[in-house]
Amino acid sequence: MNPHLSALHPYPFEQLRALMAQAGSPPTGLAPINMSIGEPKHPTPEFIAQALRDATGGLSAYPPTKGAPALRAAIADWIAARHDIARPDPETQILPVQGSREALFSFAQAVIDPSAGAFVVCPNPFYQIYEGAALLAGAQPYYINSDPKLGFGYDWDAVPADVWRDTQLLYMCSPGNPAGNVLTLDDWRTLFALSDEHGFAIAADECYSEIYFHEDSKPLGAMQAAVRLGRPDFRNLICFSSLSKRSNVPGMRSGFVAGDAALIGQFLLYRTYHGNAMSNVMTQASIAAWRDEAHVVENRRMYLEKFEAVVPILGPLMDTGWPEASFYLWARTPGSDTDFVRDLYGATGITTLPGSFLAREAHGINPGAGRVRLALVASKNHCIEAAERIAEFLRKGG
Helix, strand or coil: CCHHHHHCCCCHHHHHHHHHCCCCCCCCCCCCEECCCCCCCCCCCHHHHHHHHHCHHHHHCCCCCCCCHHHHHHHHHHHHHHHCCCCCCCCCCEEEECCHHHHHHHHHHHHCCHHHCCEEEEEECCCHHHHHHHHHCCCEEEEEECEHHHCCECCHHHCCHHHHHHEEEEEEECCCCCCCCCCCHHHHHHHHHHHHHHCCEEEEECCCCCCCCCCCCCCCCHHHHHHHCCCCCCCCEEEEEEHHHHHCCHHHCCEEEEECHHHHHHHHHHHHHHCCCCCHHHHHHHHHHHCCCHHHHHHHHHHHHHHHHHHHHHHHHHCCCCCCCCCEEEEECCCCHHHHHHHHHHHHCEECEEHHHHCCCECCECCCCCEEEEECCCCHHHHHHHHHHHHHHHHCCC
């Protein structure tokens, strides 16, 4: 067996199941509401479902590892329009993938040299795939803590010089999970300079980039930042995006990687052996999704309505604020986050996720402790009902 398997940590939802086993049964008559998992619940647009049905004839052929030219063209057009930049080259700078999760994992396996004592720098809290990918590639994760004083951003100067020297890969999620923070142009300027100095690749996870609250304030993307900073070749940068949140199709497992042509070429070589290629059926549905923005605008409208309803209820009690983007509230608990989650479920039937399960103890603290992640993915009415139950629980001293 791969000895690195023993270094893997339990997944947050495995930890959550063990915690919830300690909770009592909620009062009868209260329907459970799950706010713990970031799984979109808005209906899949009918035109995407119809595109899937219309494409079933494509099951009779093997899909190309590089992805269909028409899909790469649709993604290139979308990137150019979304970020107001020149169209990336569909031949060399774009690669369709089966969702950003598998690509975020496999990218580390392709770029890490395990013999070199490599570090992989990860935000903390973080999406656990980053850590697992680093460990299984034979690298050591280095956690950079999210700082509430910096709007849940990061102090890049706090990373020791010898860590940067041995870093081969940096994972960064913007908009962030769980706090919804967005990296600034200055953040990207710093990261690009560090990457140039030390030669590490940057994996920019942008799966929440299309969940924002005002049509005139789109989150800054990494490719957009690169162009603004005079890096139109996207050197050392690979961006990861997905249709799951944008188009409410998590079951399609459809996304893309885009950026540095040299890195894309090496990743394509890896994937030729890895064997992950998007089926022709999913390809046609993906083309339809990337070429339509009306459903994405409607998706954002529904999330905005939920935040406008829930934040006034929970904001004063849990210091939620508003995220810059994404569909999470990163809410403060009155004491232990794990005790809060356990007791909240027993009293109200509401499931949330302890912030400490999303982070690691690093530099003397667990930056997720004392907070919970609330995913506003259920219907507006269910989100409001959940918020009211949580508020009542808190007012009773929960």
